Amino acid sequence: MxxxxxxxxxxxxxxxxxxxxxxxxxxxxxxxxxxxxxxxxxxxxxxxxxxxxxxxxxxxxxxxxxxxxxxxxxxxxxxxxxxxxxxxxxxxxxxxxxxxxxxxxxxxxxxxxxxxxxxxxxxxxxxxxxxxxxxxxxxxxxxxxxxxxxxxxxRDSLTGLLNRKTFDEKFSKLLSCAMLEGTPKDQQERRHPHDGDIKQWLAVVDIDHFKRVNDQFGHLYGDEVLILVANLLRSSFRSQDRVFRFGGEEFVVLLRSTTLDDARKIFDRFRANVEQHEFPQVGKVTVSVGFASISTESPVVILGHADQALYYAKANGRNRVCYYDELVSSGELHSEVSNVTVEFF
Incomplete structure (x- = not known):
């Protein structure tokens, strides 16, 4: 007993x-x-x-x-x-x-x-x-x-996805495990991973023109769009991946153990699934996605990289997937190196 x-x-x-x-x-x-x-x-x-x-x-x-x-x-x-x-x-x-x-x-x-x-x-x-x-x-x-x-x-009460608090915990744990797997040899290797390398990825997803949906159709239809996008997120990613509602019309995805080429295809497949979905009353809805590799840098830096790629996608046509390192390599974005230690949230 x-x-x-x-x-x-x-x-x-x-x-x-x-x-x-x-x-x-x-x-x-x-x-x-x-x-x-x-x-x-x-x-x-x-x-x-x-x-x-x-x-x-x-x-x-x-x-x-x-x-x-x-x-x-x-x-x-x-x-x-x-x-x-x-x-x-x-x-x-x-x-x-x-x-x-x-x-x-x-x-x-x-x-x-x-x-x-x-x-x-x-x-x-x-x-x-x-x-x-x-x-x-x-x-x-x-x-x-x-x-x-x-x-x-x-979980988020509206969409049923994992919430922001849970993201903080899961992301910190994922980074701790990644640290145990070993650190990159130098900053250059971290900035330009080989396409065939198996890595972890973080993506930030934002619904395009969501405010227009709320203003034109009302918040009930806006909530329905959020729920349907959440359902598409669930069906587009694997069980070992993690999908979160970050707040408002923004979502975050932790994509586990895949190559850059596959990560790009997976994120773009989700983007296409949303574009092809018929939303009741509202019609067509699109999303923009920015993603970055999960390295040994601080959580704030990694999330910031994905956010920068997202804002570039939204400022350059929307309904597209952008990869942070690729934007930096092409000169579209400028990376900022900092040695300041930041506590996560």
């Missing part, structure tokens, strides 16, 4: 989804003797559902996909797991799968507002008894309730 209370206290003191996932994985591993525990994210990409591990245990050590920049984290089609698919269709809270060797896997969908975006996988060499299943159900209930509270605090 003392161990159970300790883990419940640990779960309910977290203020971050990754830490909450870590707490529930640790609790299930230690309290019920699970051989393997994984917290999966269920997400839709290009009209297909995928399953991607978010936090798991390996060699008695908890690993988070958020902190592992160099591994493949795109996930796999959920149809690979027919037991899970059938269980979700039947709206089950626990799906039991027993293998030929007697080992058992429990799939535990986490239902929030009649939707499931998280599933916990618990594997054991032998089936669990009723008392252990009852304990697992209790831990899952606490996890579900607290995840709902965290989700409410991390």
């Amino acid at each position: 003392e161990a159970l209370l300790k883990h419940l206290v640990d779960m309910t003191c977290q203020r971050d989804h990754v830490l909450l996932d870590t707490s529930v994985v640790t609790a299930l591993h230690e309290l019920v003797g699970a051989q393997q525990v994984r917290v999966h994210e269920i997400f839709r990409f290009r009209h297909e559902l995928f399953l991607r591990p978010r936090v798991w245990i390996k060699d008695d050590k908890v690993i988070s996909a958020e902190e592992t920049l160099d591994m493949e984290t795109s996930g796999e089609p959920i149809n690979t797991y027919p037991f899970l698919v059938d269980g979700i269709k039947q709206r089950k809270n626990c799906i039991e799968q027993t293998a030929d060797d007697g080992s058992q896997t429990l799939w535990l969908p986490v239902w929030l507002n009649d939707k499931v975006s998280t599933c916990i996988e618990v594997s054991s060499p032998t089936p669990y008894n009723s008392d252990t299943l009852h304990m697992i159900d209790g831990i899952l209930s606490v996890y579900r309730n607290y995840q709902n509270i965290l989700d409410y605090s991390e």
Whole structure:
């Protein structure tokens, strides 16, 4: 009982989804003797559902996909797991799968507002008894309730995207991980990365002439445009990427582990998706995008680079994607080097 209370206290003191996932994985591993525990994210990409591990245990050590920049984290089609698919269709809270060797896997969908975006996988060499299943159900209930509270605090109430406060936290964590991956050899290498290099990217997205939409059609239609653009952002980027509403008609995207050429294509595909979308009553809407590579410079500098590229895009025709380093190389923008240390926000 003392161990159970300790883990419940640990779960309910977290203020971050990754830490909450870590707490529930640790609790299930230690309290019920699970051989393997994984917290999966269920997400839709290009009209297909995928399953991607978010936090798991390996060699008695908890690993988070958020902190592992160099591994493949795109996930796999959920149809690979027919037991899970059938269980979700039947709206089950626990799906039991027993293998030929007697080992058992429990799939535990986490239902929030009649939707499931998280599933916990618990594997054991032998089936669990009723008392252990009852304990697992209790831990899952606490996890579900607290995840709902965290989700409410991390998301923008209108669009459902992650909010500005969450961006500050996620961006700082991403930069810390990037620092551990190593620093560039010199400023020149940082300024001109090779097109084939795998990097992280930050983009600032702004809806063109949004004030005109509000003035002409009213704020209700303006809000609908924001919601629809947010939906297009969700469908245009991968699960391991992160999309935020930064404020007003401005959004920020953290694009993970891709090359410059692919980053440019991904951002331009999103821009084209918005341009081709028919917005009710309003008609056509476009967006401008400015992006920069995430280096070892300060968060304010990186965000400023993407902002400069965005303002260049808006001042030079709108409905386009601009890359900061490219603008600097061509002389369209002038970079400013500063050795002043800036605290992030």
